[in-house]
Amino acid sequence: MKVNKSDLISKLNEVGISKNSTIIVHSSLSSFGYVEGGAPIVVDSLKELVGSEGNILMPTFTYSKGVFNQGSSSLVGKITEVFRKDKDVIRSKHPTHSVAVFGKDQKRLVRNHFYKEPFGIGSPWWNVWKMEGSIVLIGVDNTKNSFIHFVERLFELPYKRTVNVMYKDSFGKIAKRTINGYPGDSLGFNKLNNLFEEQGIVKSTKIGNSNVLVMNTVDVVECLSKILVNDLYYLLCDRADCYRCENAKNMIRESGYNEYA
């Protein structure tokens, strides 16, 4: 299957991406099959669609591996890496969960991310939610939807991890930092694929071989708020060998949180 720029623009427009849109994009380049022009054409198409009044945010996560600097490669896909290097894009300074942003509000969207919990209040995800932006999943499902980690923090689910990381500060010196609110496993987010569909909050299309899903952040928060108020375990996975979700379940039990629900 062969995909070109006009396919990308017309199909993405069909699911609501247009002038003034503010979107968080998670993507897999290989999901399309073959794209004429590769990742740069996907990036150009998105920029053209949202225009000078819109915003595009992509994760450029580096996790806790190595020493972070502003030029560290994104570990979450080819499209994010090309996007990060685009001349019109700026990147937040977060040492584990940085984001790259294009658009009118880019400075405001990344502001102070360094000082915040990666997905906490005041993080770029919080900013996009406040702007009633949308989430776009290109060839990936909700297990890659980073916005759900923000929802975990928004509802103060009583499981959080802490990691120590190193980064290069603005003087080029290596510094240490403790990151609170480091996210856990996201495989349990797979149950959201059906949930969001059933709730009617997803628009979908197919571009080449890639399934593209679009949902509004406000709908996602509203949908999950109804579930999480009764079930703090909902977003955790049930794999027997998942020590992260096992730890998270223990933290919920120890918190006594449920007793007051």
Ligand SMILES: [Zn+2]
């Ligand atoms: Zn798990």
